[in-house]
Amino acid sequence: MRNIWTILWKDLRLEWRTKESLSAMLVFGLLVIVIFNFSFNPSPAEVRQFGAGLLWIAYTFAGVLGLNRSFAAERENGCLQSLLMAPIDRSSLYLGKWIANLVFMLAAEAVILPLFLLMFNVPIGSHIGRLVLITFLGTLGFTCLGTLFAGVSMNTRMREVLLPVLLFPVSLPLLLWAVESTGAIFQSAFLDPMIAHGQATTAARASDGNALKFLVAYDMIFGAVCTLVFGFVVED
Amino acid sequence: MKSGQLSRVYWGALIVVALAMLVNIYLALAWVQPDAKQGDVGRIFFFHVPGAWVGLLSFLLVSVASIGYLIRRTQSWDRVAVSAAELGVVFITITLITGPIWAKVAWGIWWTWDARLTSTLVLFLLFCGYLMLRRYIPEPSTRAKLSAVVGIVSAVDVPIVFFAIRWWRTQHPQPVIAGEEGSGLGERESIAFFYSFGVFTMLYLVLLLQRVHLARLDDEVEVLKRGRTANGPRAAHAAWLLPFALALGLGVGATPAVAQEPAPNNGSPTESQDVAQLREQLETELRRAKTEADSLEVDRAQLDEKNSRAIRHMMIAYATVWGLIILYLISVSRRQSKLRREIDELSGGR
Amino acid sequence: MSETDDATSATSASDGWAIEVHELRRYFGTIEVLSGIDLKVRQGEFVTLLGRNGAGKTTLLNILGGLLKASEGEAWVQGLDVRRQAVRIRPELGWLSHQPGFYGDLSAHENLVFFARLYDLPDWRRAVEAALEQVGLASRAKHRVRTFSRGMLQRLAIARILVHDPPILLLDEPHTGLDLPAIELLNGLLERFRGERTILMTTHDLAIGASLADRIIVLSEGRIMAELPGSQDVADLRRQYLEILAHEVGA
Numbered sequence A: 001m002r003n004i005w006t007i008l009w010k011d012l013r014l015e016w017r018t019k020e021s022l023s024a025m026l027v028f029g030l031l032v033i034v035i036f037n038f039s040f041n042p043s044p045a046e047v048r049q050f051g052a053g054l055l056w057i058a059y060t061f062a063g064v065l066g067l068n069r070s071f072a073a074e075r076e077n078g079c080l081q082s083l084l085m086a087p088i089d090r091s092s093l094y095l096g097k098w099i100a101n102l103v104f105m106l107a108a109e110a111v112i113l114p115l116f117l118l119m120f121n122v123p124i125g126s127h128i129g130r131l132v133l134i135t136f137l138g139t140l141g142f143t144c145l146g147t148l149f150a151g152v153s154m155n156t157r158m159r160e161v162l163l164p165v166l167l168f169p170v171s172l173p174l175l176l177w178a179v180e181s182t183g184a185i186f187q188s189a190f191l192d193p194m195i196a197h198g199q200a201t202t203a204a205r206a207s208d209g210n211a212l213k214f215l216v217a218y219d220m221i222f223g224a225v226c227t228l229v230f231g232f233v234v235e236d
Numbered sequence B: 001m002k003s004g005q006l007s008r009v010y011w012g013a014l015i016v017v018a019l020a021m022l023v024n025i026y027l028a029l030a031w032v033q034p035d036a037k038q039g040d041v042g043r044i045f046f047f048h049v050p051g052a053w054v055g056l057l058s059f060l061l062v063s064v065a066s067i068g069y070l071i072r073r074t075q076s077w078d079r080v081a082v083s084a085a086e087l088g089v090v091f092i093t094i095t096l097i098t099g100p101i102w103a104k105v106a107w108g109i110w111w112t113w114d115a116r117l118t119s120t121l122v123l124f125l126l127f128c129g130y131l132m133l134r135r136y137i138p139e140p141s142t143r144a145k146l147s148a149v150v151g152i153v154s155a156v157d158v159p160i161v162f163f164a165i166r167w168w169r170t171q172h173p174q175p176v177i178a179g180e181e182g183s184g185l186g187e188r189e190s191i192a193f194f195y196s197f198g199v200f201t202m203l204y205l206v207l208l209l210q211r212v213h214l215a216r217l218d219d220e221v222e223v224l225k226r227g228r229t230a231n232g233p234r235a236a237h238a239a240w241l242l243p244f245a246l247a248l249g250l251g252v253g254a255t256p257a258v259a260q261e262p263a264p265n266n267g268s269p270t271e272s273q274d275v276a277q278l279r280e281q282l283e284t285e286l287r288r289a290k291t292e293a294d295s296l297e298v299d300r301a302q303l304d305e306k307n308s309r310a311i312r313h314m315m316i317a318y319a320t321v322w323g324l325i326i327l328y329l330i331s332v333s334r335r336q337s338k339l340r341r342e343i344d345e346l347s348g349g350r
Numbered sequence C: 001m002s003e004t005d006d007a008t009s010a011t012s013a014s015d016g017w018a019i020e021v022h023e024l025r026r027y028f029g030t031i032e033v034l035s036g037i038d039l040k041v042r043q044g045e046f047v048t049l050l051g052r053n054g055a056g057k058t059t060l061l062n063i064l065g066g067l068l069k070a071s072e073g074e075a076w077v078q079g080l081d082v083r084r085q086a087v088r089i090r091p092e093l094g095w096l097s098h099q100p101g102f103y104g105d106l107s108a109h110e111n112l113v114f115f116a117r118l119y120d121l122p123d124w125r126r127a128v129e130a131a132l133e134q135v136g137l138a139s140r141a142k143h144r145v146r147t148f149s150r151g152m153l154q155r156l157a158i159a160r161i162l163v164h165d166p167p168i169l170l171l172d173e174p175h176t177g178l179d180l181p182a183i184e185l186l187n188g189l190l191e192r193f194r195g196e197r198t199i200l201m202t203t204h205d206l207a208i209g210a211s212l213a214d215r216i217i218v219l220s221e222g223r224i225m226a227e228l229p230g231s232q233d234v235a236d237l238r239r240q241y242l243e244i245l246a247h248e249v250g251a
Helices: A003-018 A018-041 A046-069 A072-085 A090-119 A126-155 A159-172 A172-196 A209-236 B007-030 B040-072 B075-106 B117-133 B140-172 B187-225 B236-260 B273-295 B300-348 C002-012 C057-064 C086-093 C108-118 C125-134 C150-164 C179-193 C206-212 C236-249
Strands: C018-028 C031-042 C046-050 C072-078 C093-097 C168-172 C200-202 C216-222 C223-229
Touching: A003 A018, A003 B300, A003 C108, A018 A090, A046 A090, A046 A126, A046 A159, A046 A172, A046 C057, A072 A090, A072 B187, A072 C093, A090 A126, A090 A209, A126 A159, A126 A172, A126 A209, A126 B140, A159 A172, A159 C168, A172 A209, A172 B140, A209 B140, A209 B187, B007 B187, B007 C108, B040 B075, B040 B117, B040 B187, B040 B300, B075 B117, B075 B187, B117 B140, B117 B236, B117 C086, B117 C206, B187 B300, C002 C086, C018 C057, C018 C200, C031 C057, C031 C072, C031 C200, C046 C206, C057 C072, C057 C168, C057 C200, C072 C093, C072 C125, C086 C093, C086 C200, C108 C125, C125 C200, C125 C216, C150 C179, C179 C200, C206 C236, C216 C236
Parallel strands: C046 C200, C046 C216, C093 C168, C168 C200
Antiparallel strands: C018 C031, C018 C072, C216 C223
16 A cells, blocks of 8 residues: 555656656647547537547547556666565556556546536536546546556557557447446536526436446456556566 | 478368368358348358357457466467467458448448447457557567456456447447347258358368467577577477367357257257357347348349349458458468478578 | 564575575576576575576576566575565565666655665665765765766665665676776675675676675576686686686587
8 A cells, every 4th residue: 555655656756847748648638629629610519419529539549648658767777677676566566557647647637628618618517526527437447457558568669559559449338438428418518508498308318328337347347457467567 | 299390180170171161152152042031142141140250259269368378378378369369350350341241232331330340340459459569579478478468358348348339339229220020040041050150160270270380380480590499388289279179160060950950049058158149149130131121122123133233242252251261371371481491491500 | 784684584594595496497488598597595695697698697586586487496585485475575685787777857865765665664764864875875865866877876776775775685787887986886885795695696797706706607598507616816717607608609
């Protein structure tokens, strides 16, 4: 437990010094949103329909940039070896790294999300709580797999290319559920005022099915699996 | 045994499979009556569906071999994993190519984001990622270890992916296609069908053997390049797979004989679960296609026109299937002879 | 210091060997890198491993440190099995290689604090200060490691060992790339550690091997080819070593 915190502290400190991945993630995430706007020039109805997908594209593309950097410091001049020589459990190394990546990605999302809501005039209102929850759960699972695969691709040539190629197909269920429930939230956000004015009925609202439950289950399954197999990635 | 040579048993098996394949082609193209509802294009299924089954089998093998490698740490497990993954890509490609050719005739569209199609595509992408990862790691034991980790994560993930996509499709019901209860396979159809399952499985295992052998040659070259004698953990010769291959092939092929008598549609309890599942899949597929054809009220001339188009499509599909398999065989044997030459050069130079 | 000593005597009381290796084999893929190593190192002994690149020296050290798993055979460090008790072995080990292994954007002090906390030391604050003082880096403690020269980095790596003060040192070509003052400092330190700690060092520098080691072991193609006594004439050692290597090429 203490070791997890020590590793997390180290990663946060390093990032705080350089701000390399955070700034890259932020700028890239915003670029995705801007490009979306130019390519589709969406109306509110279209935002209601496609906004959730866009938001998650911005999150995950930005996230991959950050994840690609997450083992950069360890690779440099043999840090990983000194780290592995220290008496720490491999799972606490993984957990420390995971939480660090989670914090970075959430930090980037904390800027991307409000700007998105603002720029596309999403009347989010009281739904913000649920939106934040979904964002957290989705990011949790994404960084969980992302940290493992960043460790895997760390040892390869072409790691920047390889990480998304490995990560996206595997995290597909997660993205599916996250987009689905975010979409349901946007639907209600846009429709609630209309329902109040009698312009639409509650039947028009989409439900997110069981997506939330599935997200939690997915996070738990892969949290366990990745923690268990990470040892194989760094040791031989 | 000289590991540079494939054993005679292997060549025997290859000939048996080739003959069995000819029989399969005859059964599928001539012996089975054209499907009442969809005509000749339905014959694609005798290649399309077994291809998908073999793709799933590959995935299972990769998972098992990955776990095996992490436990035993012997190179032979890794060879099985890489071979299965590569073959998986070949056979899923077959499925992904023949599927749209059929769909164009039956549904009028090349592609739809239906649950099964999407899942197959994702499986294909997973395999591609796996093989790409392997390409970028030069050191053999690191490569084996890291790809085994990815294999295990995918093993956990693939069922979830399939489930998620199915769930997602029910969220977005499909406009075009709907299933209908009650229709089944004709007697000849189901015999030919299970026969082609058996033959494809055998073909797959024989190809797997060949590919594993290629991987062995690869390792040998590695050893020679490093100028070391390999007294590595003795890798069991993959020939032990052969009887297994034949048994499994025959088993799958023989299933309808057992299943046929009492109730052709329900499947007998002796059927393995995979087969039952596939049979179910196949039945819905056929049902779906038949309904589609049913709903088209066409006169005879139109039907003939449609049929000849269907035959053209089907021929293309066949050409693709065999072209792909033969191309793959050629590529494997070319790689093999290249490695053999390299081995000769390296061992001659010492 | 006294704490680790107690721990040492408790765990290794069984047979008194600091390092014990039995029929150790390791494959990378199908390639055999270690082909049956048998080695016993006494408490407080200084053993130097010689051999050309790829002879398996680093692999052996990595297995003892628990970074690599042995394919076959067994190894014990302080009486602990490297396969099963790696987490308990690591506090007993100090690791120094030609790669410093520090985070460039953290200061020297922060780097040492990070590692000290991983080693779970009771009084890490004082230990870090003392170690920095000992290697003469106290004045640069607040500077980022990225600005350090190669020699300073190696001094910092030595300080990392001093912080947790282990009874066994694994040194993987620690002299590579050092300037003369840094080599002097390192040798002075090794001289001081002699007899006090068990040291297993790989090197290509015969002079250092000859002057410091109690015993010199020559590895070739994953096997122990010869054992030579340490503390002998450098020219003598060079002649013997070349003879062994020539024999290896001829075979």
